[in-house]
Amino acid sequence: MEMIYLIFIIFLGGAVATYLLGKINGVLRDITFLATLIVPAVLFYTQVSIGQTVDFSMSGMNLQWGITDFGYIFAYIVLGLGVLAGIYAVAAMKGKENLGFFYSNYILSIMAMMGILFSRDLVSFFIFWEIMTWSSYLMVVFSGKDVQKVGIKYFIFSAVGAYAMLMAIVTTYSLTGSMMIDSLVTAYPGFDFSMQLLIPILLLIGFGVKSAMMPLHVWASGSYSHAPMAYTAVFSGALSKMGIYGMIIVIVSLVSQIPEGHWFREVIAWLGGITAVGGTLWAVAQDDAKKLLAYSSVAQLGYIIVGVGVGTPLAMLAALFMAVMHGLFKGTLFMAVGAIEKQTGTTNFTEVTGLIRKMPLTFLASLMSIIALAGIPPLGGFIGKWMLYESLVGSDHYMLVIVVFFSSTAAFLYCYKFLFGFFLGQEEPEWAHVKEAPAMMVVPMIIMAIGSFILGVFPGLILNPIDAGLQELGYASTQGRYWEMSMLFNEWGDKVVLQPILYTIIAVFVFFFVFVVAKNFKKTRYVSTKDISSSGEIPKAHENLTFSRGFFQPFLRAVEPLMKHQIDPLYTGFGRGMEAIFDFVRRIYTGNGQTYALYAIIFAVLLLIFKNQLFGL
Amino acid sequence: MELLTHILGAIATVILAFVVGMSYGGIVRKITARVHNRIGPPWYQNFIDAFKLYGKTTAIHHGWMQIMGPAFLMVSSVVTLMFIPVLTNGGWFPNLNFEGDLIFLLYLMVFGPLGMALGAGQTGNPNSAIGVTRGLSQMVGFEIPWVMALVALMIQFDTTSITGLMEAQAQSGTWNMFSSPFAFIAAVLAMLGMFRYSPFDIVGAPTELASGPVSENGGKYLFTMMSSGSIFAFVKLTLYVDIFMGGADNLVILLLKTFSIYMIPVLYGIVSPRYRTEQAIRFFWGWPLFFGVLALIYASIF
């Protein structure tokens, strides 16, 4: 049996088995769940080789599955994050209702993502895309909060995107007579100009929704924050990358083949830039960690879209690197929020404070991920940002540099807010009972945090596969070529010449650590956070001195003009308007038999009158 | 042997930066006093203060992050210093100067303040957090014109390396402050915020916020912050000199150039009251931004 089939059968069977076992025994269910995630991952990495394909036919269409170099990059994200978040989920979701449903849905969406990466034809691509959509939708509404608002919004946007994609797919089919992605790519330059324009736009609407591109992003904040955090880690970390995956294929394989593609890419890049700025500003304004991370995800995806839109080899390298990094650090952050939610019951910055000494490992993981997110060296986020800036400057996108830089600087605000809001600040007696999350939740976070550190120091580990993937898309090998632009990347990759920097950092750190702290360590004593110099006042136990409300009020006041215009009310208004129209249409059915009879007669008369036009006689 | 020279050179650079930064601080205090019609402390007062702070025999901490905060700041300052070409030919201080990349530097410079902000947050003092939020907000304000100026230079000379910019100036023979004046103006206006003198000193307003982020730090912490702040000031000044004033061939010229450019924020600050945060941000997004855009246009036309 083909290994590719086996992987999907395991996924599918595991999903069903997990659901059914969920009705019987919790432990068995958990074990099956983890096994269903881990076994295909192992099979995938050991048994499936790149370029291996299987062909079959379904409903008269020839389908083909097989992984490419390019898909392999995303498979790292999907399976890595899927397994780690799965381990996390087992501990995080313990004691919730309906877990069999949750787990089988989780497996289904991992399967769908893998399916997307495996699909070499548009039909199975679309099928897996839709499975991914509805399984993630079921996760969004899993908690039962704001279902009709948030859930439906997500699904409408996903459906519009998917249907746009479907339209492109059937149009392609009618034009080429084949459903293969390759044949679309080959035939694309020969299309009419209108089709050359229409097909990428339709596809990009589909991918843009999933990757939360600016005018299509309004679902993101609600959905990311309403899904269980164990899933949101995958949702934001991996699932949104499917949009990027498709977008890169469209941009690189289709649009770039025609001379007008240049403008197309510009638009995409600018949309990405606007997404980044808007996402960041809204993230700064949030008081809820889930919402903050959700908007932050939108912003981060914005950077990636900028890279994709610019489309030079370095930019593409940056985008893919950032996609991997985003999976790592945003997954960790969502997991951390989930851990905090599990331990304290809330995710609001105005309520939880001072967890650093209670949940040190969660803090450590969050800290490393935040540093990566903010793009501060030496963690991985910087490498991506750096390559993005270099590529933007190198390809003459000067204003875009400023836009991206603004967003990236403003990102420090919410990064700090996240760390401060949960971990720093006053340690309140209200949260004195809080303990570190269970090991099964902490370990995946720590692993991923260390992962983002390792990728920051040894970016070659992931840059090499990315390079291979890009070559498969038709880029020339970038190995070493761009890395020489700065000493940072001089001979980076396998060998590390960052040693001087690292040594310096470590040496200075140790020096000052000893100098400042250890020398008089005995005389440095710990005092509680209630013992602060607040004008000689002694804060009583119930007095919360933490500063958490209106955290960035002055900044938000300054950027108010930028945030005044939202697109969400526009959509809502459109929806309301449509409902009003539908309500008007509904009145055609009066419920009166006489009216219906009248309709019939009028219909007959109309047919008689317009018989020439209708029937051509 | 080469390694030893490197290490010695690095240590020498740090000491130089420390001494110069501290002395500049003292001189600024003196100048401020003279403007106030006072006598003012001696120019070495900062050294005394630092030494006294270091000599404090007790210290407290509210958690490990508070201890790490100043250390982060110090690391960031020293590492950033390592990447700055102090002298044009690098003769005396051959650190990592010749590989420096502006974008890398920009992010490296944020590392310390963010670590410091975490340390300040750990103390649990609300004033610290308020100060940090103000500082970060203000940073978003001035980074925009500053980056615009840098990008304009990058466009003009088609390089993102500091040494590249210095070489370009050496070849053309004119300093960038003349060859791309708008970028210089934008950068200088951004510098006002970067040095956090009045009117942009809302971050640590002593009477309003009880010195803001550092309000829980005394003794050694404050010493570390003070010294790394001095090193950082030197780093920023040298960076300005390098990219706008063609760098310096020897120490005397370096001191002259850095001091002259240092006087801009100092003198502007002495006679200014204090902006609120959003006023500061709006200030930076007014004329500095305008000059930044001009610089970009200028750079992309020529």
Add this chain to the structure above:
Amino acid sequence: MVGSPVLLIAIPLLAAFLIPLLGMIWKELVRIIPGLVLAYMMILSASLLYYVLENGPIIEVLAGWRPPIGINLVFSPFTGFLATIMTFLGFIVWLYSYRFKRNVEFEPSKKYFIFLMMLVAGSVGIVLTGDIFNQFVFIEIVGISAYALTAFYTGRNAAEASFKYLLMGSLSASALLIAIAIIYSQLGTLNMADIADNIHLMDPRFKVIAMILFIVGLGIEAEIFPLNGWAPDAYTEAPGPIGAAFAGIVVKAGVYAMVRMVFTLFDVSGAVDFLLIIGLITLIIAETTALRQEQLKRMLAYSSIGQMGLVFVAFGIGTTEGIFAALFLMLNHAIIKPLLFFSGSYLVFNSKDKKISEMNGLGKYMPMTAAFFALGSFAIVGLPPFAGFWSKLSILTAAANEGMLLIIALILMVSVVEIVYYFRVVNRIYFFKFDKVTSVVPHKPRINAVIAMAVLGILILVIGFYPDAVTGVLHQASDDLQNTQQYINNVLSVGQTLTN
């Protein structure tokens, strides 16, 4: 060949007369025998279909009269396919409603199954017959049983709905009768193949009038836009399984008659395009109306109308692919919509108003039923990997091959609307908190109903995962419909062989 197609019509009609008599022996026979008959019909038509797919169409001549004159039954892949769906569904409906609520307590309970049987028999008759007058008769049979079933609950609303249906039905009947009269006066024949063969001889003015009358008459049965006012009321007020039977059987018969008329009977060029237009209008108006419904069954009814509109759109594309897609959609609809009606009527079983807003949190207390409803919803909006996706995909590819991008866009937009209203319900069932005050009291479905729903659910999954299971039949059926000349030849040649 296991039996004659005639038995498909004769046995249920015979049984219908016998059942009341047998009911005197043992009351339960009234309910069991129709089931047996329906099961027999299902098996017979399935095996006939299998035979026909191998060996070509069966043309059964009644009473020995030659085709142009006498009545004949045509069991071709197309008609056989429809007949199989109908008989299968008839059986499933019987299985489901075998112990459905109230049918014991109410006096007409024995009539329920008889009427159901008649409904199926009549519909199969409409599909199989090769004679337009005979078709008219079957339409009347279906109509009468349908009126009776609509009014089965004997309430004010049920009576009103039934009366509306009756009103429209009589309009339909008169229109059809006039049309048949015109054709007979012009061509002197009632045999479809003969009419189709000679239609070019007809005076164009009469032809158009006849066709318009046909469209009006059959359109009422096929629920096309302005003529479908009866449908929502009838679906809502009839018992749940009967709603399923309407959606799965009666309407299919109407669609068949309409399509047969357009594709085979008349040679009017614009008629196919007319199907497209009218289908599109029906689709859009019905789906948008469905969005604003508050009652579950009414919503399902409008959705059903919309699906029929989509079927007409698919037919209206006019190519073999389009017909294939339309048939595929008819098949899927015949499976999915009954599932929705079945599970939906259990979900709102104890409710008086049958409001959607009363369904909060039922998923926890009625896991099976709710799961079937969700499965049906997922399938009908065309989410892969369920059955509905493949039909939607085939419609879209068929349209795309004809370059009808605007129509694709419209269909997809309407699909979004469809998603909204189905998912609103699914959300309520699963993700809202059960509320003792506002929610419906849960009601456990009986085992026969669960089996009926499970059969349909499994079919949805099977077609979803392996569409090739049915595409072969569909291809043959669509070829069969498309190829008018062959139909004429087949039928008329039987007549000639008999003569000789």
Add this chain to the structure above:
Amino acid sequence: MINDKNSQKIVDIIQNWARKQSIWVLAYGTGCGAIEIPPTMTSRYDAERLGVRGAATPRQADVLLITGYLTTKTLKRVIRVYEQMQDPKYVIGFGSCTINGGMYYDSYNTIKVLDKYLPVDVYINGCMPRPESVLAGFGKLQELIGNGEANGATKYKENLEWYRANQKKIIPNWVMPEYNW
């Protein structure tokens, strides 16, 4: 290095010199004395030339300047602030009120003798003392620091129980973190 005691002595001398030259003052401005601080610090008298400079929080301060009367209520805060300061630290009592109660000698809520509650290194006499006397007080303090005689903090540490007893007499409801340097 050779002789540990000697080297410690040298270090002490240098450190004392530095401490003397850099005095960061936390002015606890409860009473009327607070108004004398601005002229002391600004152009007319310019205390900064002596290295005297304001500190914003007790953590950074060397000298606690108690400018005027202390009520039972404010005494609690002053003790709190004093204990938050880091060694070496000094207290200057400023004005008559801190010495013997001054004009509030018979108030029901004002303590009269500060040095029973906190170790005062230098008292500045006057009601109010003018900036000149304030500077003189700082001069005296510098002298004491330079000679290594300003050891109020050590005294406080050694006689903590006595101080605590006095403090607790005034403040019966004693909720404060332990002082355990």
Add this chain to the structure above:
Amino acid sequence: MQQLKANLIEHIKTSFKDAREKDYPNENRLDFYVNKQCIPSILTYAKDRLGYIHLSHIAIVDWLEDGEIELIYIIWSPEEKIKMFVRTRVERENSVMPNIDMIWRQANTYEREFREMYGIQFQGLEGEQDFLLEDWDGPPPMRRDFDTEAYADDTFFHRPGREDAQDVREAITKRSGEEIPDFAKKYSR
């Protein structure tokens, strides 16, 4: 103005029988005694009906000799420009007053101060914690029979050296030839 005042007094007297007018020469001032139980009702009446919407002050006088404490609610009407003094007296020991901080929120501050400084209890007064005095366990310090000097000598340390201090006032009297009033002698040294 006189007319207006007369009207007001008429109003109040008809509504509150025990209101007793206290004559006062100032023309834009109205002054009368009432029973302490009437205080909330009369103030509400004045605020809602007569337009005395502003509570200027609540004054307190310790009539040690009478064994009573007098509270004076001073309210003001911005339209009529008349100040109304509503006086009441309570006994010194175990005195309980009706609370009016639901009529004017700011009365809460006065009442809490009176509670601490004069030992008057207010029914249902919010704010249980200490207001001005922290950890006070002596008698209410503002009462006239509280000997503050003796208390201070008991409680606080006393630095010797003030015993021979001269009373400044004696020197002043000598110089100007004035007499120190008898009541002030108690406080002289």
